[in-house]
Amino acid sequence: METKVAEDRAAEPVPPVRRLIRLIRRFARPPRGRARRVAAWCAALPLAVVSLVLGCRAADSDGITPVPQLLAFLPWLLVPALLGLGLAVAARWPLGCAWALAAAAVTGWFIQPYDSAAAAGPAPRPRGPVVAQLRVLTANLEFGGATKGLVEAVRREEPDLVSVQECDTRCGAALDSAALREAYPYRKVVTVAGDAAHGSAILSTHPLTPEAGVSGKLAMPGAVIRVAGRRVHVQVAHPMPPMPGQLDVWRTELGRLRAYAADRGGAPTLIAGDFNATQDHAAFRSLLDTGMRDSARTVGMSRTPSWPSLTAPALGAQIDHVLVSDALRPRAARFLDLPDTDHRALLVDLDLH
Numbered sequence: 001m002e003t004k005v006a007e008d009r010a011a012e013p014v015p016p017v018r019r020l021i022r023l024i025r026r027f028a029r030p031p032r033g034r035a036r037r038v039a040a041w042c043a044a045l046p047l048a049v050v051s052l053v054l055g056c057r058a059a060d061s062d063g064i065t066p067v068p069q070l071l072a073f074l075p076w077l078l079v080p081a082l083l084g085l086g087l088a089v090a091a092r093w094p095l096g097c098a099w100a101l102a103a104a105a106v107t108g109w110f111i112q113p114y115d116s117a118a119a120a121g122p123a124p125r126p127r128g129p130v131v132a133q134l135r136v137l138t139a140n141l142e143f144g145g146a147t148k149g150l151v152e153a154v155r156r157e158e159p160d161l162v163s164v165q166e167c168d169t170r171c172g173a174a175l176d177s178a179a180l181r182e183a184y185p186y187r188k189v190v191t192v193a194g195d196a197a198h199g200s201a202i203l204s205t206h207p208l209t210p211e212a213g214v215s216g217k218l219a220m221p222g223a224v225i226r227v228a229g230r231r232v233h234v235q236v237a238h239p240m241p242p243m244p245g246q247l248d249v250w251r252t253e254l255g256r257l258r259a260y261a262a263d264r265g266g267a268p269t270l271i272a273g274d275f276n277a278t279q280d281h282a283a284f285r286s287l288l289d290t291g292m293r294d295s296a297r298t299v300g301m302s303r304t305p306s307w308p309s310l311t312a313p314a315l316g317a318q319i320d321h322v323l324v325s326d327a328l329r330p331r332a333a334r335f336l337d338l339p340d341t342d343h344r345a346l347l348v349d350l351d352l353h
Helices: 002-011 016-028 034-058 067-071 074-091 094-111 147-157 169-175 178-183 247-262 282-288
Strands: 132-140 161-165 186-190 200-204 208-211 222-227 230-237 269-274 320-324 328-336 345-352
Touching (some): 230 247, 247 282
Parallel strands (some): 132 161
Antiparallel strands (some): 186 200, 208 222, 222 230
């Protein structure tokens, strides 16, 4: 009799909730055996780091050190995510496998080019025909070391507008040469003796009126150039990098660039330089949300690295940008390798409507 009762109980269907609890327990069961436990811990460590960075990205926050530094290389989070997956498989840890697959999937989602349309709305069609074409070059010279390379690039590419960062006294002297004076009679150059990182410059083939520019620890001059009867506002970007202990300065200076972009009104506006930020930084996305468009992203190059030049384009982050308002439409963009600098220069062709 007792045997029949036990058989009847075993034959009873298991309630769905109880079945789910059993499945979860089996799924989350820690690996057995010393080697498997070690593999599971080794998988959990990189997955925890990846999850922290992705959590800040999803929360639209740059977090604290080391999150901003790791966000610059967000696509490469796939490496520790896949490493964690391999270790979780070796440990026979189902929960770790699911964790790793989720981290890889979320990383892949964020690798997509950032679309600011949700915040700024779709880009309106430019009003009127194309009245002029502009070629813009931006280059960080790394303490003036790439001055010679910049001069050669300017002669070869013949840009209409040049934005230079980390222009030291050597750079200032080279830009003041007779040949460049003739080619670029309109300019604003800021150099500081003894501080090679501080200096910046704007060179133009079009008439230029200097403006105060955005304030920062490094020079970020501004100007208005007149092109085909239109006033185009130009601003050099070179906020401080997100170094440990200086994140507030970095955020503040990117915030000032955002304020400059937000206050532009309907005037054609261009911000070019070393932003020390990628599309994965909330502070930079906030700037894009004002309606400024990233030229490289517009022509399909949103993930082309510009720094560090030693490993780019195979490995790196795109922190050098040319941002434009709606009246300026990018037609093409190229990254140029200059000697003696850790940045790649960016050359952009624009239509002015």
